[in-house]
Amino acid sequence: MKRISEDKAADLARDIRTLLKVHAEAMGRIEEMLDKPSVPIAEAVAELAAMSRGFAANCHDVKFRYDWSIPPAPEWFDHFIDSYLLLRRDRNTFWMERGVYGVLALSRGGRVLELCCGDGYYTRNFYAPFAGSIVALDFDPDAIAHARRYNAAPNVEFRNADIRKDIPKETFDNVVWDAAIEHFTPDEMDGILKTVSSCLDGKGCLSGYTIVAMDSGKHLDQHEHEFTSMGELVDCLFTHFRNVKVFETVHPARHNLYFYASDTVLPFDGHWPHVVEKRR
Structure with missing residues (x-):
């Protein structure tokens, strides 16, 4: 309140x-x-x-x-503010990246689990057009109420749930964990990733985004653990997945890390069906 x-x-x-x-x-x-x-x-x-x-x-x-x-x-952000204010005022574009890079990992028409969906902006506008169905979870009832009111879609079910203990015991083609892994302690991350790996059943892909820690301290008081490098995030994910890819983008106001993790092919791998390469 x-x-x-x-x-x-x-x-x-x-x-x-x-x-x-x-x-x-x-x-x-x-x-x-x-x-x-x-x-x-x-x-x-x-x-x-x-x-x-x-x-x-x-x-x-x-x-x-x-x-x-x-x-x-709040522990979640109303991304209509990005769309209508910050893009126009500050020319910030980094908030779009996570939606675009996340879509690259989605199985078209697949079943998606989204962890910590927040306001549901990315759920509706980026993921729902490509997914068959989405179960989107967030522990904050205000975030879920906002998502249901302003970002509803026919193939999306928003649920109020604590992902430390309430991840559905079901199989999904994709799991999305955007701008939220940093809200958990390393031990909590480990438990969540173990459950996610089970949900993907060795076949699907986890994708997500986080922010790099600053020398001066945490970006938000609600963050439990901010990663300091790509290598640290790779090591965290590699405990639970055979294949991990982390890359960064650096903006004037933000240093971002994006990640894919799976036991199968990852976006931009040689066998990824959506890329063709030639090299000399």
């Missing part, structure tokens, strides 16, 4: 009222354009679209400040 002061609540309410006023004025100007007999419709359409982008960015700025400047901070 957020511990919001009356002053902070009043500030946010004032910002919302200002946004609504600015939006109404912008809509009025566009309506005036349409009333002019010679208005180019293309100009009105372009102005309407531009206004909507700015309005959406400002609305998600309010959401960003509510989520992250008022304690306690």
Whole structure:
């Protein structure tokens, strides 16, 4: 539960009222354009679209400040903030990578288990279009409620579950563990990976993403263990899988690690069916 002061609540309410006023004025100007007999419709359409982008960015700025400047901070992120605000404001693109790289590991039409799905943004927009079905788990009931309301899809089932003890005893073609392995202790990781290996039954692929530790300390207080290198993450995964691949991307604001682990072929291996190579 957020511990919001009356002053902070009043500030946010004032910002919302200002946004609504600015939006109404912008809509009025566009309506005036349409009333002019010679208005180019293309100009009105372009102005309407531009206004909507700015309005959406400002609305998600309010959401960003509510989520992250008022304690306690959540353990999940509303990625509509990335889509509507941070991409536009800061030109951050690293948040897209995990969805793209994760899709490369998915068996088309397969059965997917997603661990720590958070807001369900990646579940719906990246994984669901390629999966036959997805069981998406998160321990936070607020995250699951948000996912069900804003990121539902016909082939996705969002479940409130603690993956340290509630991973379904079923077989899946893929397991996705994005931006969450760092929220667990090494012992907890070991137990979860053992269960994941059993769920994949030697045939499927685990894919995921994590962030590299900073010299100055943890990125978030909720992180239990941040990996310091690709090698450390490889060693962690190799305990449970025969084949492991970890690669990095380095952005001005973030150092990312992506991983694939399986007892069979991995993306970009020589026998991966979606790649052709020639070498001299």
